[in-house]
Amino acid sequence: MRWLAALLCLLALPAAATQDAWPALYDVVDVAANDVLNIRNDPNARAPIVGSLAHDAQAVELIRPDESHRWALVNNGEGSGWVSLRYLQRRAGQWAGSMPQVAQCSGTEPFWSLDVESATASFSAIDAERQNYDIVQKGPAQGRRDSFHLIAEGADGLAVGALSAEACNDGMSGRAYGLSVELLMKGAAGWHHVSGCCSLSRSR
Numbered sequence: 025m026r027w028l029a030a031l032l033c034l035l036a037l038p039a040a041a042t043q044d045a046w047p048a049l050y051d052v053v054d055v056a057a058n059d060v061l062n063i064r065n066d067p068n069a070r071a072p073i074v075g076s077l078a079h080d081a082q083a084v085e086l087i088r089p090d091e092s093h094r095w096a097l098v099n100n101g102e103g104s105g106w107v108s109l110r111y112l113q114r115r116a117g118q119w120a121g122s123m124p125q126v127a128q129c130s131g132t133e134p135f136w137s138l139d140v141e142s143a144t145a146s147f148s149a150i151d152a153e154r155q156n157y158d159i160v161q162k163g164p165a166q167g168r169r170d171s172f173h174l175i176a177e178g179a180d181g182l183a184v185g186a187l188s189a190e191a192c193n194d195g196m197s198g199r200a201y202g203l204s205v206e207l208l209m210k211g212a213a214g215w216h217h218v219s220g221c222c223s224l225s226r227s228r
Contacts, residue, residue, distance in 0.1 A: 035091025047202035050112040055079040062103035067095035075100035086227040103198035121169035181211040192221035
């Protein structure tokens with residue numbers, strides 16, 4: 025009867041919620057312990073190999089699928105490539121419209137980064153001291169499944185982030201991102217606005 029309980033849970037969810045969101049985290053599966061999952065230059069099995077994932081790699085961020093939904097784009101060093109979805113298992117709970125589990129965001133001019141935990145965030149920049157925040161609210165925009173917000177409070181002021189599920193580039197590399205962010209911070213000197221890209225993973 026386990027299958028019946030699972031079916032009833034799915035039927036109880038809004039139809040839109042069951043659609044897969046991108047980017048998303050996946051685990052490598054069905055790859056032998058003495059083998060790797062190849063990352064290829066293009067989404068086909070004959071394309072040149074540009075990198076690899078370990079046979080037991082977990083929480084790998086995939087940016088978007090190809091048109092066939094048989095391959096997905098993944099970052100590889102300072103560039104990106106394609107991996108076969110046949111050997112990847114999607115982690116549960118990553119539905120369109122649900123708040124992405126962002127791990128970090130970054131941008132340039134000047135260089136800055138935002139590290140996000142479940143309830144805290146830490147902002148650092150090349151021209152400023154680190155600022156720590158407690159996240160007080162986060163979630164989707166009303167009536168949208170591709171737009172989200174994050175509000176945090178700290179000793180130095182307020183931080184508000186608006187995230188969008190869209191292609192983003194850091195302007196420095198060939199890495200791909202599936203989330204962009206507009207970050208506004210209020211401190212003693214007033215409001216400060218930076219733009220950048222976000223990732224679900226901390227690894228590069």
